[in-house]
Structure formats: structure tokens, C-alpha cells
Amino acid sequence: MLAELFLDASRACHVHSPLTHSLLVSAADDLARGGVTARVMAGAECDRQGTVPGLRFAGALHRLVLEGRAPTLAKHYPTAGGRPDLDTLWDDALPVLHEHTDELHALVTSTVVQTNEPGRSAPLFGGLQTATHLAAIEADRRATFPIRLLEVGASGGLNLRPHRIAYRADGVTYGDRHSPFVLDPRWTGRLPVDFTHNLRLVRRAGCDVNPVDVSTEDGRLHLSSFVWADQVARFERLQTALDLARLDPVPVQRATGPEWLADQLARPERDVLTVVWHSVVWQYASPADRAMGRAILADAAARATRMAPLALLVYEPRRTHMADKYEFQLLLKLWPAGVSLRLGTGVGHGIPFSWDTQPWS
Ligand SMILES: C[S@@+](CC[C@H](N)C(=O)[O-])C[C@H]1O[C@@H](n2cnc3c(N)ncnc32)[C@H](O)[C@@H]1O
Structure with a gap:
């Protein structure tokens, strides 16, 4: 189940990235309740675990932040000069998910995880x-x-x-x-x-x-x-x-x-x-x-x-x-x-x- 895969991915980054961990835990919860995350991830329901759909989701949101198109979320993103506040992160992510649902959906379904490290x-x-x-x-x-x-x-x-x-x-x-x-x-x-x-x-x-x-x-x-x-x-x-x-x-x-x-x-x-x-x-x-x-x-x-x-x-x-x-x-x-x-x-x-x-x- 997709929500489970998000939780797996959240566990993998728990120690090194509290921001991504928190985002994925909230997104998993939203997925399970059929919220906006389900629309962003539509079509990825049967993805294999190894393809890490949660990281595609986090990457797509990060991209909008880096492009300067999600200022309310950017304040939580250190790569954009922000400071994470995990208590308000999801509340600030929701309007971005609603406003850019189609674009985020296109990003998460058209790409694979490309952590070129x-x-x-x-x-x-x-x-x-x-x-x-x-x-x-x-x-x-x-x-x-x-x-x-x-x-x-x-x-x-x-x-x-x-x-x-x-x-x-x-x-x-x-x-x-x-x-x-x-x-x-x-x-x-x-x-x-x-x-x-x-x-x-x-x-x-x-x-x-x-x-x-x-x-x-x-x-x-x-x-x-x-x-x-x-x-x-x-x-x-x-x-x-x-x-x-x-x-x-x-x-x-x-x-x-x-x-x-x-x-x-x-x-x-x-x-x-x-x-x-x-x-x-x-x-x-x-x-x-x-x-x-x-x-x-x-x-x-x-x-x-x-x-x-x-x-x-x-x-x-x-x-x-x-x-x-x-x-x-x-x-x-x-x-x-x-x-x-x-x-x-x-x-x-x-x-x-x-x-x-x-x-x-
Ligand atoms: C997580 S990235 C790792 C990139 C790079 N190897 C690194 O370590 O930085 C995985 C990459 O494998 C590529 N990939 C997956 N399956 C492949 C295949 N069958 N043939 C060639 N590339 C593949 C993906 O497109 C993606 O760019």
C-alpha cells in the first residue's frame, strides 16, 4: 500500500532528515485518508517498494520550493534559507499541494528517484x-x-x-x-x-x-x-x-x-x-x-x-x-x-x- 511505502521511506530518512521524515509521515496519513496526496500520487498505487514513491513526492515539492513558487513552504526549507518548524510544516504544505496538484502529479509520475550523489x-x-x-x-x-x-x-x-x-x-x-x-x-x-x-x-x-x-x-x-x-x-x-x-x-x-x-x-x-x-x-x-x-x-x-x-x-x-x-x-x-x-x-x-x-x- 502506498501509505506504507511512504512510511518506509520516512523511517529511512528519520535520523538524517527530520524535515523529510515529518513530511512523509503526514503525507502517509493524508494518503490513508484519501486527501490531496492521493491525487498527487494517483497512478503510483502499485509502485514497487524499491522505486521509493515517497522520495519522488518529497523531491517534487522541493523542486517547487527551489523554483521560488512555494514561499509559504520555503520558510521550512534550509536549502531555500528557511528553518523547519515541524509543528506547522504540513499545514503549510497543504495549500501548495492543492494549488499545484496537477503539476506535482506530473512530476511524481514522470520521474524516477534521481539522487545523483x-x-x-x-x-x-x-x-x-x-x-x-x-x-x-x-x-x-x-x-x-x-x-x-x-x-x-x-x-x-x-x-x-x-x-x-x-x-x-x-x-x-x-x-x-x-x-x-x-x-x-x-x-x-x-x-x-x-x-x-x-x-x-x-x-x-x-x-x-x-x-x-x-x-x-x-x-x-x-x-x-x-x-x-x-x-x-x-x-x-x-x-x-x-x-x-x-x-x-x-x-x-x-x-x-x-x-x-x-x-x-x-x-x-x-x-x-x-x-x-x-x-x-x-x-x-x-x-x-x-x-x-x-x-x-x-x-x-x-x-x-x-x-x-x-x-x-x-x-x-x-x-x-x-x-x-x-x-x-x-x-x-x-x-x-x-x-x-x-x-x-x-x-x-x-x-x-x-x-x-x-x-x-
Ligand atoms: C538513485 S539513482 C542513482 C544515480 C547514481 N548511480 C548515483 O549513485 O548517484 C538511480 C538511477 O538508476 C537509473 N536506472 C534505473 N534502472 C535503470 C536501468 N535498468 N538501466 C539504466 N539506468 C537505470 C535511474 O534512472 C536513476 O538515474
Whole structure:
């Protein structure tokens, strides 16, 4: 039931975003009573849990606020200079929902959740360092491999520049020391390999079923709307990532993961490590796409050689041993080396992250 999915989403952001939590709890109640939220969400009644309709609802409202079209609500939104008052939030949301019902309905039914989170570049950076290091050992090479990075479900492609970011951890700066984009990745644990090597990304490409063109104001607004509105630091991080994307554009192709991967992986590339990467995409992909994606990757893995190695690097939520608990795991598979590792665990937005290498079966 849709109201239940809103409550699930509210629980997931309870600690990190009291504003979104409160909005979704009130909206769930309104949904159950057949209020205006039911009209905004009409047609989404049978959505799968993984598609998180509650976040589409919160994102659509946030978009109106960012556009300056919901001033009574904006006073609660820190990303618009406001301060949340959770006691009056829903009362101030209701007139906006009534006034913009059709537009909000169009937004929530035409989009998927597109939290393109540049914080995930931090685990990606470490995963790429590890993959290229292990591939070099397997190939008996002194120098690490240059990398071809292929991202499935790239959204606006904000994680296609992991080598252009400065990562400041424990008094050391990794990555691009001169970058205007500085991340404090809050790493703990033992790094799997030395991260001070220069990552060489010789080719980068991404696909998405709904690519976002971050060179446009509309694209920037779209991605900004999915940041929880009381997370100002994250919102600012996204703006910096969007600015970097302007300086270093990488187009994201409109395609489903499997069809795009089949094309990209058709020919192994020599003297390059090909890395297929996805983060927080799996839950949104259909079962058919998942099965097809696995088959295409298995086929490419069988053709990988020591001089044309292939890696799969993923950052996705996985169920833990505790019922109903999820953690985000960074997983690496490397062919033909036969490496299969869990490199560490973190939170949904990639920061903080704890390095802890374990076999992954
Ligand atoms: C939550 S966003 C994550 C974006 C990005 N990977 C990140 O971590 O910042 C999920 C993205 O997956 C895309 N997606 C879902 N199913 C897909 C599929 N079968 N093929 C390609 N992209 C897909 C969505 O359009 C959306 O942009």
C-alpha cells in the first residue's frame, strides 16, 4: 500500500532528515485518508517498494520550493534559507499541494528517484585504486592499468570524475590535489591498497534510462530537488559537483543498462582495465534487466584476459544478518584474476565509509 511505502521511506530518512521524515509521515496519513496526496500520487498505487514513491513526492515539492513558487513552504526549507518548524510544516504544505496538484502529479509520475550523489565518488575512488592495483599484479605489470569507466544508471553522471576530486583524509590529500571539489570522505579502517597513485581514467561513459543533462538549469534543478532539504552541506556538495561537471562534461547516453553494456563490452580493450560501476541502481532496475545485465557481464568476463581485464565495482544496499537492516557495501569482482571482495561498508551517500576487506561470495 502506498501509505506504507511512504512510511518506509520516512523511517529511512528519520535520523538524517527530520524535515523529510515529518513530511512523509503526514503525507502517509493524508494518503490513508484519501486527501490531496492521493491525487498527487494517483497512478503510483502499485509502485514497487524499491522505486521509493515517497522520495519522488518529497523531491517534487522541493523542486517547487527551489523554483521560488512555494514561499509559504520555503520558510521550512534550509536549502531555500528557511528553518523547519515541524509543528506547522504540513499545514503549510497543504495549500501548495492543492494549488499545484496537477503539476506535482506530473512530476511524481514522470520521474524516477534521481539522487545523483557525488559523495559516492569517495568509495568509487578507493575501489578503482584497488581494482587497478590488483589487475596489475595479475598481469605482472609494474605500472597500474589506465581505466575505462563504464557507469550504469549514471543519472547526471556526477560520479564520472572520481579522479578530479581531492579527498582529504587523516592529513593526506588523495586524488586531484588542485581540485576545486574537496571531499572529507571520513574514512576509517585500513585502506586496501595505497591510494596515492595517480588514477588514469582514459575513457568514461555512462548510461541511464532517464539521463539528466546537467549542463541545463532544468537538469541542475532536477538533481538538486532530490537532496533532502535540511541537508545543506550535501546540497552545497552537489552544487560543487555540478560546477565541476560543467568544466569537464561527460555525456550520459539514454539506454537501459543491459543493452548499453552489451554494446560497450562487445570488444575487450587491451592494456586498459575496464570497470563496470553502478551505485544505488539495482533496486530500481526491473528483474528482466538485472538478469540480462548479469548474463552480459558473465559473457564479457569469460572473454577478459590478463592484458584486457574486466572489473565489476558496485555500491549498493545489501541486507545484513539483522532482519530489516541494510548496509551499503562496496563490492569488487575482477576477471580473469578471480578476485571477489567486499572492500568495505558505508552509508547511502558514500560518506562516512569504513574500509574492511573481506571475501565476497
Ligand atoms: C538513485 S539513482 C542513482 C544515480 C547514481 N548511480 C548515483 O549513485 O548517484 C538511480 C538511477 O538508476 C537509473 N536506472 C534505473 N534502472 C535503470 C536501468 N535498468 N538501466 C539504466 N539506468 C537505470 C535511474 O534512472 C536513476 O538515474
